Amino acid sequence: MDRIDFGRKYIHLxxxxxxxxxxxxxxxxAIFLAAVLALGLFSLMVGTLKLSIVEVFSAFSGELxxxxxxxxxxxxxxxxxxxxxxGAGLAISGAIFQSITRNPLGSPxxxxxxxxxxxxxxxxxxxxxxMSFTTIAFGSLIGGFATAIIIYLFAFRxxxxxxxxxxxxxxxxxxxxxxxSMLLLQSKAEVAxxxxxxxxxSLNGIDWYHVLPGILLVLVLxxxxxxxxxxxxxxxxxKDASKSHGVHxxxxxxxxxxxxxxxxxxxxxxxGPVTFVALAAPQIALRFTNTAESLAPTAAVGAxxxxxxDVLAQRMIPGMILPVGVLTLSLGGLxxxxxxxxxxxxxx
Amino acid sequence: xxxxxxxxxSQANSxxxxxxxxxxxxxxxDQRVISKNLSIEIPDRSFTVIIGPNACGKSTLLxxxxxxxxxxxxxxLLDGKKISKYKSKEVxxxxxxxxxxxxxxxxxxxxxxxxxxxxxxxxxxxxxTESDEQxxxxxxxxTNTTDLANRYVDELSGxxxxxxxxxxxxxxxxxxxxxxxxxxxxxxxxxIDLLELFKDLNEQGxxxxxxxxxxxxxxxxxxxxxxxxxxxxxxxxxxSDIVTEELIEEVFGLQCKVIDDPVTHTPLxxxxxxDRSK
Numbered sequence: 286m287d288r289i290d291f292g293r294k295y296i297h298l299x300x301x302x303x304x305x306x307x308x309x310x311x312x313x314x315a316i317f318l319a320a321v322l323a324l325g326l327f328s329l330m331v332g333t334l335k336l337s338i339v340e341v342f343s344a345f346s347g348e349l350x351x352x353x354x355x356x357x358x359x360x361x362x363x364x365x366x367x368x369x370x371x372g373a374g375l376a377i378s379g380a381i382f383q384s385i386t387r388n389p390l391g392s393p394x395x396x397x398x399x400x401x402x403x404x405x406x407x408x409x410x411x412x413x414x415x416m417s418f419t420t421i422a423f424g425s426l427i428g429g430f431a432t433a434i435i436i437y438l439f440a441f442r443x444x445x446x447x448x449x450x451x452x453x454x455x456x457x458x459x460x461x462x463x464x465x466s467m468l469l470l471q472s473k474a475e476v477a478x479x480x481x482x483x484x485x486x487s488l489n490g491i492d493w494y495h496v497l498p499g500i501l502l503v504l505v506l507x508x509x510x511x512x513x514x515x516x517x518x519x520x521x522x523x524k525d526a527s528k529s530h531g532v533h534x535x536x537x538x539x540x541x542x543x544x545x546x547x548x549x550x551x552x553x554x555x556x557g558p559v560t561f562v563a564l565a566a567p568q569i570a571l572r573f574t575n576t577a578e579s580l581a582p583t584a585a586v587g588a589x590x591x592x593x594x595d596v597l598a599q600r601m602i603p604g605m606i607l608p609v610g611v612l613t614l615s616l617g618g619l620x621x622x623x624x625x626x627x628x629x630x631x632x633x
Numbered sequence: 634x635x636x637x638x639x640x641x642x643s644q645a646n647s648x649x650x651x652x653x654x655x656x657x658x659x660x661x662x663d664q665r666v667i668s669k670n671l672s673i674e675i676p677d678r679s680f681t682v683i684i685g686p687n688a689c690g691k692s693t694l695l696x697x698x699x700x701x702x703x704x705x706x707x708x709x710l711l712d713g714k715k716i717s718k719y720k721s722k723e724v725x726x727x728x729x730x731x732x733x734x735x736x737x738x739x740x741x742x743x744x745x746x747x748x749x750x751x752x753x754x755x756x757x758x759x760x761x762t763e764s765d766e767q768x769x770x771x772x773x774x775x776t777n778t779t780d781l782a783n784r785y786v787d788e789l790s791g792x793x794x795x796x797x798x799x800x801x802x803x804x805x806x807x808x809x810x811x812x813x814x815x816x817x818x819x820x821x822x823x824x825i826d827l828l829e830l831f832k833d834l835n836e837q838g839x840x841x842x843x844x845x846x847x848x849x850x851x852x853x854x855x856x857x858x859x860x861x862x863x864x865x866x867x868x869x870x871x872x873s874d875i876v877t878e879e880l881i882e883e884v885f886g887l888q889c890k891v892i893d894d895p896v897t898h899t900p901l902x903x904x905x906x907x908d909r910s911k
Contacts, residue, residue, distance in 0.1 A: 288770075289769055289773070290782045290783040291748075291782065292742035292785070515752070515755070515757075523735045525733075528700075531723075532721070578745070
């Protein structure tokens, strides 16, 4: 039988699950996962209390007890797991939006969902005057979803157009940005300081109790995203072609947007707005794999980016733990300048 | 690699009746009525070509026949059953469409794009089977794109790209093929190549419905011609029976001479041009 030269290497699975795995995508995923694992272990070892790798492993197995175990399992581990899972979640959210808008700028932080989450959190902190983690998280969730609904209603009349979504998103994002500033300016300095700090996005002081529901939710959403990846890729062919292949275009697009918004909203509710990951991770993965067919490399890159940014934020200035958002924000700014420059050049 | 009869036969899936017709449909697009009370039957195993001036509703009719637009009144029947009653993937196994414009995903190779045509046959568990592979091999071969299989789609010329889109459609292996201006971006040699391929597919049992702009191609290749104007069917039937100077004048407002095509003995339309019209 004739074989097809796909121009890429594939491994064919012929068991009960019949599929072909893109070798390069799988390798990129494996390399980034290995880096995540190494970085995660490192991050469990270092800090005010230095631990050896043996001690970390014995903390897992239960041989090590007492303070050292508490430090590894209850203090450091939730932070590492949160960085990995939320990094992957933000990256997939970005990948979905970039695929739907067919534009590398189409990412939840550019489109205003993140600003909306911040507005929600600010309303809770400054207007309702509650500083509890749970109420702030809920406020942020509601803010994110409300923004998504507004953008959807403005941008999605008579079907979707990627560019329209981006323009509407940037406009809404700007409006929300000024609302956020107004809320901050009208409140007392001490409260405004805390609220402002939330707006940078951070994993500082995270513990299992507060972070676990968010992690589980993001994991479920990630599984849903993987299931929906095939129709998502199909939709990149355009509305007519994908419909003629049997995709329920409008319904599928709505579900995918819902998943993407939820991924960002949940991660933001817990960490605060962390930019750059959703914007850049899918594009970094694309540069390495040269295909966007699989979501796995994007998720692995996202986990790596957020985890390494958090490790760096903790260790960059001795004796001072920066919020991870500061780091991603500065990196994101540089990346955005590069992207705009690159795009402007390629369209001329 | 020469295309064999076996390739074409493995492509044609003639065991399923196509039976595509529109029953008394009213088609609206953006609140505007395009066609009212339109009934059309696509003869089984025909190569039906729809002609008509710009904005006469021929593309809209094709999109309605392929279930992309739902008629506000009436319905489309596929093999005796309302098309809206089928599962969408079931429709996609019977009826394939080559839209006027499609977009290729970033960084995709030709073979991977063609493989997208297999979507209706796949699910989470069965994402890539032997029959998918075989269908893509045949589709590449028929459209003469086997040599392009490993190239990136962004690198291709317009003509090559159009052949790849046709290959994706053929990989879908549907007995019914709907083609919206399939020859638009091609030079004359590639246009004829493609039309000849469609003719072969038709002779092997596929039913084809194409919107074409070139009247002479329409008259030469159609076994059934539908002439439309302002959302209405003006005439339909075998090109030799219906293509007359009067019909072309009525449908297009163009004065012409219709002569015998010396090669195929089908009607050949020769426009008069302003100076030569009386």
